[in-house]
Amino acid sequence: MPTDPPTTATRAPSSHAAVGITVAAIADAALSVIRAVGVDGLTMRGVAERLGVRAPSLYHHMRNKADLLDLVARNAFDEFAADEAAYGELRSIDEWIELTRTGSLEFRAFYAAHPGLAGLMQAKATPDRDQGDGSRAALIRVQIESLTRLGVPEPRARHLFEVSARWSLAAVVANLPDDLFADGLDVFLAGLKAQLTT
Amino acid sequence: MPTDPPTTATRAPSSHAAVGITVAAIADAALSVIRAVGVDGLTMRGVAERLGVRAPSLYHHMRNKADLLDLVARNAFDEFAADEAAYGELRSIDEWIELTRTGSLEFRAFYAAHPGLAGLMQAKATPDRDQGDGSRAALIRVQIESLTRLGVPEPRARHLFEVSARWSLAAVVANLPDDLFADGLDVFLAGLKAQLTT
DNA sequence: GTAGTCTGTCTAACACCGTTAGACACTAGC
DNA sequence: GCTAGTGTCTAACGGTGTTAGACAGACTAC
Known part of the structure; x- marks a missing residue:
């Protein structure tokens, strides 16, 4: 269960922090990735990069890519x-x-x-x-x-x-x-x- | 440029032959794979397996997967x-x-x-x-x-x-x-x- | 202040994908 | 028999989604 209030997305790269990304921030990042390269070009690693984060971190906030696409839609x-x-x-x-x-x-x-x-x-x-x-x-x-x-x-x-x-x-x-x-x-x-x- | 007449698809596994698969046979195999697992489940390796062949062999008969899907459609x-x-x-x-x-x-x-x-x-x-x-x-x-x-x-x-x-x-x-x-x-x-x- | 728990990231790895390079077996023509 | 061509093979590359497990930082309790 992620903490919602701190919506800040960009963080120092490679710091282990206890407060990070948000579901909403991930959805926003995914939407802007889609605007840039289309749905077919959307990648978990690409979304993560736009948030200054590695791909596996996303899985702490959502079950899989299908859920992410669902949310974005x-x-x-x-x-x-x-x-x-x-x-x-x-x-x-x-x-x-x-x-x-x-x-x-x-x-x-x-x-x-x-x-x-x-x-x-x-x-x-x-x-x-x-x-x-x-x-x-x-x-x-x-x-x-x-x-x-x-x-x-x-x-x-x-x-x-x-x-x-x-x-x-x-x-x-x-x-x-x-x-x-x-x-x-x-x-x-x-x-x-x-x-x-x- | 493949030779068309010998449409026979099944061969002894792991024999190096000079006469093998056909474009038509590949298309047929792809269609039956689609019937079984849908277009999303279609894989070059899966199509090849159905022909008793390895995936790279397919590329001797067609440029890429997109061409295969095109042909099937x-x-x-x-x-x-x-x-x-x-x-x-x-x-x-x-x-x-x-x-x-x-x-x-x-x-x-x-x-x-x-x-x-x-x-x-x-x-x-x-x-x-x-x-x-x-x-x-x-x-x-x-x-x-x-x-x-x-x-x-x-x-x-x-x-x-x-x-x-x-x-x-x-x-x-x-x-x-x-x-x-x-x-x-x-x-x-x-x-x-x-x-x-x- | 210190210990403990919880949160959220990280690295490393897995299995799978499409695709390419290059080796090798077989066939056909001379 | 030799030579050229054909069509397969193994091995590998870079990419994908996803999982396991380590670890850093922040809160809570005492």
Whole structure:
């Protein structure tokens, strides 16, 4: 169980100290490594080096690399979702569709800036769908509620939201060219609107 | 430059022979390794072992692992596409939509049987879109032609086909649960039909 | 102040990966 | 029989994630 308060990461190299790195610091370092060399280029030794530390030290704070990637993906999504709080005053399905469109495009742009990160999200998309703590869960709840307020019955709203979210995420991960992504999104949202208004 | 005719793969272990493994045999072995342990579990040493050979021998027939994966993906698609020859006598957009639906579902089923293989396809989907030799290219041409025969102008038909193919492939790679995939496909095809009939 | 415990780093090593260098056995052509 | 070429082999390199165990520093109790 690591002590959280001292978030300072850089230390004198090769000193044996009792207070060192933090889980949060490791996640930050990993994210900046990903920005620099992509997910495929991320290495436990590389992350450690960025913290002025050796690789085995990381294992005192997390079980393995998979956990680290998991954490990074979660952080990245929360960072994105924090900007997307204001749904709420939607007056029609059309407005919901348009908001979903811009949200998807922003989502894509965000992940384009973090090569390979979307792939991590995808692997972890299943288990913790809605219930929970992060801004991810909050964002999902808000979107479904705004649908039900517009007259779509609850289970159907949840399901259709999940379908569109997962398909959009899939297309983001696929890293399609701009036009293929945007036009496919048009097609998908046209079909979604048809299913929501009948 | 390997000699192709002798496709026999299994040999006496630890004999120095002048006639041995084939590129095709390596690709087959790799595919069966993927069936057994998935793409992530595929190893040059593992492929070699399945051929009764050591790993370095593989490099006499291919440049590196990436080339091997490339080849495997191509073979797998051709194997799938060979079953999908009969488009042609489509009498309406509705029939085209339905054929695309069943094609997508079969595509998904095929790749579900080869864990991770779809991801390889995706990475190689861009460069050699239509022109070419394989059954992949043939299948694509047939689908676009059947669209133009139904009155959709050529460039638009090509583009919409590409959009739907890439989005479907993305959803396949994402390995969505059955209902999320099928329902999303419904949504997408509903939108596609709307764009094709107006 | 001293002893003891706990925390968090370190070095060393393991098994595995893709890949290369170079040796050697076998085959085919003359 | 000799020679050239082909295709395997062993050995090794540098890299990866990960574990074991040593040890330094900081807190706690007396």
